[in-house]
Amino acid sequence: MTDSRDPRNTDWRQQLTPAQYRVAREGGTEPPFSGEYNDLKADGVFRCVCCGRPLFDxxxxxxxxxxxxxxxxxxxxxxxxxxxxxxxxxxRTEVHCPDCQGHLGHVFPDGPKPTGLRYCINSLSLQFEPRGDSG
Known part of the structure; x- marks a missing residue:
């Protein structure tokens, strides 16, 4: 995790909301059932809120x-x-973005088939991009 006192984090503070910064850059966790993507059923890709890397579909x-x-x-x-x-x-096993090291959440071995994994991810660490109609 990055040190929030490090002057190189100034750009992150300008780019992210205080809540996003606390979770993605300082390893915080949003309260359960509070995140905007918890109940989202839309079709698309979830990207890293910090750098935009595609993470989950x-x-x-x-x-x-x-x-x-x-x-x-x-x-x-x-x-x-x-x-x-x-x-x-x-x-626990922490999940982070390999490009910017942003904290995403944790992964647990109690998920559904086919992997048996549950990537438990903070909405504040994500940015949703709806899948556009390509035709």
Whole structure:
């Protein structure tokens, strides 16, 4: 995670809302059932709010009942990166953007088939791009 006191973070503070900054740049978490994408059923791609990298597709989104947008897989195997998170006195796997290191959420081994994974992602770390009609 980046140090919020680092002067290189000035651009992030100008680009993001304070809530987005707290989650994406400081590793925070939005309250459950508060995010704008938790109940979203639209067709499209979820991008990193910081750098715009495509992360998740609506075709892999499912209702986990946890209060956060959940996906059973990213758009590609290399679309997201993970690392061990031992904060809060437990061992979890943090998910972040491999391009800008923005914090996205965590991944858990209790998701649906075919992967059995649940990428539990903060809405504040995402930007939704509806799929346009190509024809």
């Amino acid at each position: 609506s075709e892999q989104k499912f209702d986990s009942g946890t209060g956060w947008p959940s996906f059973w897989a990213p758009t590609r195997d290399d679309a997201v990166a993970t690392e061990t998170d031992s904060s809060l006195g437990m061992r």
